[in-house]
Amino acid sequence: MPKLRPEQLSAALTKQLASIYLVSGDEPLLIQECCDQIRAAARKNGFSERELYHVDTSFDWGQLLAAANSLSLFAEKKIIEVRMPTGKPGDKGGKILQEYAQSPAPDNLLLIVTEKLDGATQKSKWFKAIEDASQHIQVWPVTPAQLPRWIGVRLQQSGLHADSDAIDLLASRIEGNLLAAAQEIEKLKLLATDNRISYELMASVVADSARYDVFGLTDKALHGDARAAVRTLQGLKTEGTEPINVLWAITREIRALIQISQAVAQGKHFEWAAKQAGVWDKRQPLIQSALRRLKPAQLQQLLRKANGIDKAVKGMRNAEPWDELLDLILNIAGVQSLNMHNERLSLRN
Structure with a gap:
């Protein structure tokens, strides 16, 4: 099936409901709204039950097969939602997805949700099998011009x-x-x-909108002002800001830093790389300053930490998201780890 943009999904859902949907991209709001539309259309078509699976390295893909083959006690049709942030199911998961794509169960609707899929993933056998059998909604970032x-x-x-x-x-x-x-x-x-x-x-x-804003937080951390970044993070927590919103902004900055760093390492001009990463002109000096402090290996470590916090927010890890956000912000600002000194720093003023 041809790929759809988010704005095309509503019309497509009124014509025909696919047996498999794949939603991929890095815009949380648009991803969520696409999934909401698919679930709503499915409910109108009698899919009254929903089973949700979060995929990580320890995920048992046999659960998906069991869910696909089991009959519901409460509903004739069900939505099987698989959230796979990395877009990498592994060998076993890839084979199971291929197998499912070859003969989708008529009483199931499979909804797969991933972050942006890289080129290697889009060449994989599981992806090609799923894409051929599914409606793929590809969510692209909204550029500054758009x-x-x-x-x-x-x-x-x-x-x-x-x-x-x-x-x-x-x-x-x-x-x-x-x-x-x-x-x-x-x-x-x-x-x-x-x-x-x-x-x-x-x-x-x-x-x-907020005395303490998320963008001020990331800017202070990128600038290396740990004390101001900690105060802003505390303010956001006090004002009731959802940790997922804070994490979104931080992760976006980390991904931009990685993208720019890799492009510069390949010989590209910084200004060109920053523009490609969606960095506004007025913020480019700030990003350039942060890249002088944060090396490629550190950036990859920051991204891994952000992914761990995402799991904590979703209840997939037993950890306090705000504590880990504090640690992440301090790392970006140049403080290596959360220790008693950092805790005292966070409690001052």
Whole structure:
């Protein structure tokens, strides 16, 4: 089946429900909304039960086969959702996915959710088998140039009309975090008069959105200001910010640093590499400064730590996400590990 963009999914679901869906990409909001649409369409078609599986290195792929072959006691049709962040099922998992793709169970809907799939994965046998048998929704990042239009469409879908300078203000404020944009739009729905969003209203909402913001946190850490980064992290926690939102912003920065570092190592100019990674011009000096401090091996270690925190947030690891976020932020700022000195640092002021 041809690949779909997220904006094409709704129309496709009204025509025909596929037996397998693959949703891949690195935009959490769009990934979640695509999955929500698929689940809603499935429920309308009688898939009233849902089984959820999180894939890691210890995952027993036999569970998927058992789920596919078992009859439900409570429903005739069920959704089998497989969350596979790395997009790498391993040899056993790949064979099982190939086997399932060859003869999907008619009373099951298989939903596979992954991060962006690399070139090697897209050449694998399991991927080709799944893609041939599935509807693949590929979620691409919204670029800085596309962001104002994306915000404008989102506002219109919410029944709001905004001045272009108001849209540009929000775009510059959220710097690519679509989840943050969606949250700001929800606030605007409550505050708008006659569904109009002026620059003044947008400015007031943006100013009041948070005393401690996620982007300020990442900037302070990248700058190497550990004390300020810790204070901001504490503020975000106190204000009730979800740890997954903090982790999203941090992980995005780490991935950008890795992408730029690899491109520069291959002889590319820093400015070109930064643009390809979606780094705004005004933030490029900050990124360049961080790359002088953080070496490639350290960046890979930071990404592994971020993946571990993601599992803790999802309940797949017995760990406190906020404690590990503190450790991660300190590492980015140049403090190597969480120890008593760092704990004292976090408690001051």
